[in-house]
Amino acid sequence: MTPLKITVRDASTGPVWEINGALDYTTAPELREQLTTLTIRPGQRLVLDLAGMDFCDSSGITALITAHNHAQAAQADLALAAVPANTVRVLRMVGLDQVIPLYPDTDAATRP
Amino acid sequence: MMCRSGQQPDQPDSCDHQHSGGEATATAAFAALLEDSAEELYESAPCGYLSTLMDGTVAKINATLLDWLGLAREAVVGRMRFSDLLTVGGRLYHETHFAPLLQMQGSINGIALDLRHADGDRIPVLASSVVKYGSMGKPLLIRTTLFDARDRRAYExxxxxxxxxxxxxxxxxxxxxxxxxxxxxxxxxxxLPDTLPVVPGLDTAAYYHTASPDELGGDFYDIFPVDGKRFAFFLGDVCGKGPQAAALTSLTRYTLRAAALHEPDPRSTLTTLNKVLHERYAAGGDPRYCTAIFGILEIDETTDQVFVQLASGGHPPVLILRADGTAEYLPTPGGLLIGVLPEARFTAATTTLSPGDTLLLYTDGLTEARTGTDRSSLYGEDALLDFGTRHAGAPAHDLVQALTALLDGFGDGLDDDTALLALGVPARPAARPTTRSRP
Missing domain, CATH: 1.20.5 (Single alpha-helices involved in coiled-coils or other helix-helix interfaces)
Incomplete structure (x- = not known):
């Protein structure tokens, strides 16, 4: 498995985090840890760009839910961009596609 | 070597003077250089020396050994026997093993014995002895060397x-x-239930595949009566594994059972479970969730048909195998994972099972099993639909047996727990009188 690498940058809509590598049982705590440092204003949007995510298991899904909860707690939103097909399938299966907006890429997700 | 003639007959302990003069000179030169002599070496050697008569009487003993024993030479020589220097245990061992072996073999090596110090302390030693024989082959005396084994014994x-x-x-x-x-x-x-209850008018079969015997699994299922006419069933999968998953499974099972008795409606039951799990976990910042299908069965005794209402929270759709040889999924899209959000929507569906039809519930261990030689593709819902079509019309028990064989065939491609629950309406016997057409 590839290790998790999170690259952080800012867009006009709010923070954009690029998730690279595997989001699984061993790496999900890193994303959760990173979320505790999240600074986001009400009305902003946290975008997780998953183009470079090559694996996501149920722990990864839990971490995405945690990200959603963090954003909601700050009266902000979470959006996912460039979600790999297999993860889209899982998100649809568990109904999360109706809770977290999915965008084809970060450009679309950060359009104000 | 000992070079002082003793008091013994036949001068048994005298030195052999066989060295050439030159060698003797060289030896003496070394001894002088070391300010050492054979006598000095004997007395102060870092081991105990002892010569005894054949009856054990001490004839000669060095200073080192006397020092270990805390005894004066006069008290020992000619007065004590070797065995008198030993502890009771040492004496016993000397008499039963050491002495007989020595007599038989003429020598004995590195035997552990315990000496007794004058003040009663025990001194562990390693003893080696040789018998010296006279020119006629008569045993004359015993020479014994004792090594201090206190450190060694302590180490052992x-x-x-x-x-x-x-x-x-x-x-x-x-x-x-x-x-x-x-x-x-x-x-x-x-x-998990030990055995499934008997449901009149329905065949039930279940199977649980445990991925690891050392970990509690995260899948669950059950079937139970809710009133005189209806039965409830559920099957699901909690996130994670191990004790925390087991605690979540336990809470999920008992909540579903209680909620079903209170209000036997699939969507309300899942809504109650969602509230309970969300309050217990997610509200405390530790989101834990499950996926589940919960359903209610109502059996119509006049037609043998079974009316099924079910709802899904994030769980793969149930598969229905029809008596006519077809199979279909009963779609429940959009039902959310249970326990994630304070308010969640669940998707309901209904179907009617006729004799020969079977409803199959499964966890994603089955559809997510990795197949192919490089284990890179997933078994998937299409393959399961094909499998169901091939087994349509089979009784619940046979279907579960066939699926068990399928799971076994996945080998190490099946790395998740997998639960199966099949509910089938028995096919009408071909020659059943009530179905025979009137003449």
């Missing part, structure tokens, strides 16, 4: 003690492990 005892400690720790660890596995097995059984 320490080793033995440590081995005993390690042994005890290992035994304890094994006992703990066995106890833990017993506890896990009991817990696991408490999370």
């Amino acid at each position: 005892e320490e080793l033995l003690r440590r081995r005993a400690v390690a042994e005890e720790a290992r035994r304890q660890a094994e006992a703990d492990r066995a106890r833990l596995q017993d506890a896990l097995a009991v817990l696991q059984r408490s999370l």
Whole structure:
């Protein structure tokens, strides 16, 4: 498995985090840890760009839910961009596609 | 070597003067250089020397040994026997083993004995003895060397003690492990019904595949009566594994059972479960969730048909195998994972099972099993639909048996727990009188 690498940058809509590598049982705590440092204003949007995510298991899904909860707690939103097909399938299966907006890429997700 | 003639007959302990003059000079030169002499070496050697008559009487003893024993030479020589210098245990061993062996073999090597110090202390030694024979082959005396084994014995005892400690720790660890596995097995059984209840007019069969015997699984299922006419069933999968997943499974099972009795409607039951799980976990910042299908069965005794209402929270759709040889999924899209959000929407569906039809519930261990030689593709819902079509019309028990064989065939491609629950309406016997057409 590839290790998790999170690259952080800012867009006009709010923070954009690029998730690279595997989001699984061993790496999900890193994303959760990173979320505790999240600074986001009400009305902003946290975008997780998953183009470079090559694996996501149920722990990864839990971490995405945690990200959603963090954003909601700050009266902000979470959006996912460039979600790999297999993860889209899982998100649809568990109904999360109706809770977290999915965008084809970060450009679309950060359009104000 | 001892070079002082003793008091013994036949001068048994005298030196052999066989060296050439030159060698003797060289030896003497070295001895002088070392300010040492054979006499000095004998008396102060770092080991005990002892010569005894054949009856054990001490004829000669060095200073080192006297010092170890805390005895004066006069008290020992000619007055004590070798065995008198030993502890009771040492004496016993000397008499039963040491002395007989020495007599038989003429020499004995490195035997552990205990000396007794004048003040009663025990001094462990290693003893080696040789019998010196006279020219006629008659045994004359016994020469014995004793090495102080106190350090060595302490070391050995320490080793033995440590081995005993390690042994005890290992035994304890094994006992703990066995106890833990017993506890896990009991817990696991408490999370799954031992046997499914008899449901009149319905055949039921279930199977649970455990991915790891050391970990509590995260899948669950059950079927139980809710009133005189209806039965409830559920099957699901909690996130994670191990004790925390088991706690979540336990809470999920009992909540579903209680909620179903209170209001036997699939969507309300899942909504109650969602509230309970969200309040218990996600609200505290530790999101834990499950996927589940919950349903209610109502059996129509006049038609043998079974009316099914069910709802899904994030769970793969149930598969229906029809008596006519077809199979179809009963779609429940959009039902959310249970326990994630304070308010969640669940998707309901209904179907009617006729004789020969079977409803199959499964967890994604089955559809997510990795197949192919490089284990890179997933078994998937299409393959399961094909499998269901091939087995349509089979009784619930046969279907579960066929699926068990399928799971076994996945080998190490099946790395998740997998639960199966099949509910089938028995096919009408071909020659059943009530279905025979009237003449």
